[in-house]
Amino acid sequence: MxxxxxxxxxxxxxxxxxxxxxxxxxxxxxxxxxxxxxxxxxxxxxxxxxxxxxxxxxxxxxxxxxxxxxxxxxxxxxxxxxxxxxxxxxxxxxxxxxxxxxxxxxxxxxxxxxxxxxxPGITAAQGISAATGVPLTHRGLATGVRFVTGHCQADRLLEFDWDGLVDPDTTLVVYMGHANMQHIATRLMEHGLPADHPVLVVVNGTRPNESRLVTHLGALTTKRANIPVPGPVLFIIGRVVSLLGDLAGMETEAILRMPDVQQVLHG
Missing domain, CATH: 3.40.1010.10 (Tetrapyrrole methylase, N-terminal domain)
Structure with a gap:
């Protein structure tokens, strides 16, 4: 022992x-x-x-x-x-x-x-970045990354430095944000991020039942019901998400499960 x-x-x-x-x-x-x-x-x-x-x-x-x-x-x-x-x-x-x-x-x-x-362990942002191929930083797209938690102690309303979170050159990673998704998306847009800013939502990242939703910030408020929970949910918000594929050509209305994602990326 x-x-x-x-x-x-x-x-x-x-x-x-x-x-x-x-x-x-x-x-x-x-x-x-x-x-x-x-x-x-x-x-x-x-x-x-x-x-x-x-x-x-x-x-x-x-x-x-x-x-x-x-x-x-x-x-x-x-x-x-x-x-x-x-x-x-x-x-x-x-x-x-x-x-x-x-x-x-x-x-x-x-x-x-x-x-x-x-x-120490591999945190969700690192594991999901590797699993999806979406980098957290990338020259010309993101010079930094910020991690925030999507819920507060005792389920209080989130009050962040929203102005500090809307730098388009920074990737924003939101842990545990499913319950406050609409509030987060609305506040980020109110403080300057465009509605077409790319978002990747990953549920059960790195696991066999992993699911991904590729969307935009403006559409995120209507997508909460489409995200398959329970399971850990992570949001990657930033231009690096565009590296997952051509957002304009992807079926962003649907949840992309692992076999479907491989078809979209390589089919």
Whole structure:
């Protein structure tokens, strides 16, 4: 086992976007060596299948508008397990330090004298960029990229620096934005992005059931019902989306599932 003493330790582990082959070697080693895995809802079943049968699993998954286990109780659970001597993998979708509250949990544990280590993971934006072939930056199209979360604590209304988010030379990646899609699109257009600004919506990125919707910012407000949830949803907003294909010639009204996408790109 990995624990060096009677007091346990906690590993904050990034599960990546879903494809189990995108796990790091260190993440896999930890998952196969701990006493208990405390995991989120967005961790894919394929990743969970890599955990040996004898290791205890605890699901503490949350979703927007439904928090069956409050964050404070998750913190208390991790503390309780570690103080009892267990080595714990706190398994989070993507990277634990990118919208994963990893730093909050680490602060609570460290304040109690618990040893904490972080095992980074491929965050959803990176995995989906590679899977779709849409780069996050590209010379002549995007000189930078910004990540934002599409929902706030306690489901409060989003209030961003909208003027700072509408730079056409920057790719905007929105995590967990399905519930606030209409508000996000409207505010971005109000602050200067054109209605024909390209958007790629990806559900269940890098997984066998991945779906993609290629559209424009102005049409996004009417497309919410067409996006197949549940599943993690990521929005890539920017001119780099044009590299996925000729937007004008694509059937942007329909969801493009993986076989269809390959037909559009290569057929």
């Amino acid at each position: 990995l624990k060096p003493s009677n007091t346990g330790q906690v590993f904050l582990v990034g599960a990546g976007p879903g494809d189990p082959e995108l796990l790091t070697l260190k993440a896999l080693r930890v998952l196969q060596s701990v006493d208990v895995v405390v995991h989120d809802r967005l961790v894919s079943a394929a990743v969970l299948d890599l955990i040996p049968a004898g290791i205890r699993r605890i699901n503490v998954g949350k979703r927007s508008g439904s928090h069956p286990i409050p964050q404070s109780e998750i913190n208390a659970l991790l503390l309780r397990l570690a103080k009892a001597g267990s080595t714990v993998a706190r398994l989070k979708g993507g990277d634990p330090m990118v919208f994963g509250r990893g730093s909050e949990e680490a602060a609570v544990l460290q304040a109690a004298g618990i040893e904490v280590s972080c095992v």
